[in-house]
Structures are given as structure tokens and as C-alpha cells.
Amino acid sequence: MKKLKALIVEDNTFMVTVLQDMLQLHTKYVSVLGVANSGQKALEMIKNTQPNVVFLDVELTDMTGFQLLSQLDEIPFKTIFTTSHSHYAIKAFRFNALDYLVKPIKEDELTEAIKRCLKSSANVNDVKTALTNLETQKISDQKLILPTQTGTLRFALKQISHIESERNYSYIYLNNGNKELSSKNLAYFEDILKDKGFFRSHRSFLVNKISISELNNDCFILKNNIEIPVSRRKKSEAKSWLNSSSNK
Numbered sequence: 108m109k110k111l112k113a114l115i116v117e118d119n120t121f122m123v124t125v126l127q128d129m130l131q132l133h134t135k136y137v138s139v140l141g142v143a144n145s146g147q148k149a150l151e152m153i154k155n156t157q158p159n160v161v162f163l164d165v166e167l168t169d170m171t172g173f174q175l176l177s178q179l180d181e182i183p184f185k186t187i188f189t190t191s192h193s194h195y196a197i198k199a200f201r202f203n204a205l206d207y208l209v210k211p212i213k214e215d216e217l218t219e220a221i222k223r224c225l226k227s228s229a230n231v232n233d234v235k236t237a238l239t240n241l242e243t244q245k246i247s248d249q250k251l252i253l254p255t256q257t258g259t260l261r262f263a264l265k266q267i268s269h270i271e272s273e274r275n276y277s278y279i280y281l282n283n284g285n286k287e288l289s290s291k292n293l294a295y296f297e298d299i300l301k302d303k304g305f306f307r308s309h310r311s312f313l314v315n316k317i318s319i320s321e322l323n324n325d326c327f328i329l330k331n332n333i334e335i336p337v338s339r340r341k342k343s344e345a346k347s348w349l350n351s352s353s354n355k
Contacts, residue, residue, distance in 0.1 A: 110135075111224055114158040115142045116149040116175070117189065118168050122210060126162060126189075129217055136221055146170035150178060160185040160224050162208075165192060177238050182231050185224050202299045203237035204252035204259070236261060246303050247317055253279075253289055260287055264303060268318040269335055270296050272311040282318065282331065306348050308337045322349050 113130065117123045123142050130137050140156040143149035146167045153161070161184050163172040172188060190196055191210040200207040206223060208216055233252055240249045247265035262281070271278045272293040279287045289296075297307045304316040308327060314335045320328045322345060327335040337345045 109225075111137045111160045111185075111221070112156070112158045113137050113139050114149070114152055114156060114161045114184075115139065116146070116161060116167070116172070117142065117164045118144045119164070120144075122164075122189070126212060126217075129212065129214060132214075133218070133221055136225060144168075146172075146175040149175055153179070153184075158184050160187065162187050162189055164188075165190040165196070173238060173241055176234060182234050185227075186234055187220050187224070198299050201295075202249075202251060202303075203240060204233050204254055205237055233259070249303070251300075253287075253291070255289070260289075264300075264315065265317060267315050268329055268331065268333070269315060270300075270305075270313040280333075284331075306345065308335055308341055308345055310338065312336060316349065319349065322346060 115123060115126055117126065123144075127139060127142075130139055137160075140158055141152055143152045146169045149161075149163075163175070163186055165172045165188055167175070176182060176186070186206065188200060188205060188207040189210060189212065190200075190207060197207070197209065206220060208220060236250050236252055243249050248263055250261045250263050251267070253260040253262075262279070266281050266283070268280050268282050270293065271280065273288070275292050277289045277291055277293050277296060279289055281287070293307075293311070293313055296313055297305070300313065301307070305313050306316065307313050312335050314327055314329075318329050318331075320330045322328075322337070325339075325342075326337055327345070327349075329335060
């Protein structure tokens with residue numbers, strides 16, 4: 108099995124020591140090439156050491172981890188973001204299907220991250236899509252990334268009409284009439300999409316505002332004439348949400 112050549116990009120000396128000590132337990136699979144305590148230093152070291160995995164702090168003293176990546180012509184390495192940020196920031200990682208570790212880093216989560224790195228190639232396209240999403244002002248043009256057993260699906264949010272629960276799975280319905288099965292449950296999608304123009308109208312349905320034609324009694328009527336049920340306890344909230352100006 109090919110050994111991972113790792114670069115740590117972290118400006119907190121204590122966190123560097125902790126991560127180095129934890130990676131010492133995985134020397135069979137990981138070799139630490141060095142540590143960069145700033146984005147500028149990291150850019151130099153990436154060029155000189157050519158790592159195949161970078162543990163990248165989201166907030167550095169001179170730039171963010173995303174700003175660092177945007178300065179690279181190519182990203183031929185796996186990126187594992189490290190963050191002590193809020194749930195909101197973590198939702199962004201999930202939306203973009205990015206690998207991340209929450210500080211303080213837990214040994215079992217680091218172990219799983221290393222296993223994922225050993226199994227898969229660099230997440231170059233996912234990182235590039237994430238960078239594009241950050242620059243995209245219009246929410247409906249942002250792309251949802253969904254890893255599957257056969258590959259990775261990428262949908263602009265405006266392509267999705269609604270999402271339906273199927274036990275512990277979900278069907279993603281597209282405006283062109285197609286649908287895709289995801290291993291993620293509806294609660295997962297509600298968490299990452301509720302501030303992007305989607306509404307949980309029923310225990311089994313999440314609907315995209317831009318696909319709605321009207322609210323009629325107990326259901327949303329979509330522009331393709333599909334009816335999405337609205338539960339009794341959600342009626343008032345659904346009406347207020349549909350009439351609000353946000354995410355239209």
C-alpha cells in the first residue's frame with residue numbers, strides 16, 4: 108500500500124504537536140513531510156515537497172485555507188480540513204462533500220480520515236467545486252456534491268425540485284424528470300439545505316422554493332404540476348416561508 112506523504116498547515120503550535128503525536132501512531136501509512144505555520148509558507152512547501160495529503164487549518168493568520176487553495180494552479184493532493192468552527196461551518200463542509208476534522212481532533216476520526224485517504228484518490232474536483240461555490244453569489248447556482256458507491260454526483264441547486272425520504276435513504280428529484288437515490292437521509296439534506304431555499308414541508312419531503320408554483324390547501328404545487336404535501340402543523344410556517352424574499 109502506498110504511504111501517504113503529509114503536510115500539516117496549522118498556525119497553532121499546540122495543535123501541531125497534538126496532530127504530529129497522533130500521526131506517529133500511523134507511521135506505517137503516513138509520513139509527515141513538514142509543518143507550515145502560515146498560508147504563504149504552505150504554498151512554498153507544497154511546491155517543494157509535493158505532498159499527497161494536506162491537513163489544512165481553515166483559519167490561518169495570513170489567509171484562509173480556501174484562499175490558499177485558490178492560489179494553486181493544480182491541487183494534486185487530498186485535502187483534510189481542520190476546524191474548530193461552528194455547526195454552520197461544518198454544514199458547508201458537508202454541502203461540498205469535503206473531508207474535515209473538528210478540533211480537538213479525536214483519534215478515531217483521524218484514523219477514519221486516513222483510511223479514506225488510502226482508499227481514494229485526491230478530491231481535486233470536490234475542492235474545485237467548493238471554491239466555485241464560495242465565489243458563486245446566486246445560491247441556486249451553487250452545486251451540491253454527493254459521493255456515491257459508483258462515483259460522485261454534482262447538481263446545481265436549481266436543478267433539484269424536491270427530495271423525498273425513502274426510509275434511511277433519499278430520492279433526489281430533478282426538474283428534468285430524473286431522480287437519483289442517495290444513501291443520506293432526509294434529515295441530512297434538511298440540515299445542509301434549509302438556508303439555501305429548501306423547506307421541510309412534511310416528514311417525507313423537502314422542497315426547493317424556486318420549483319414551487321403555489322401553495323394550495325394541503326400541498327405545494329410545483330411548476331411541473333407535482334404536488335408535495337404540507338403537514339397540518341407546517342401550514343402557517345410554509346406560507347410565511349414561501350412569501351419571504353430570502354432564497355427566491
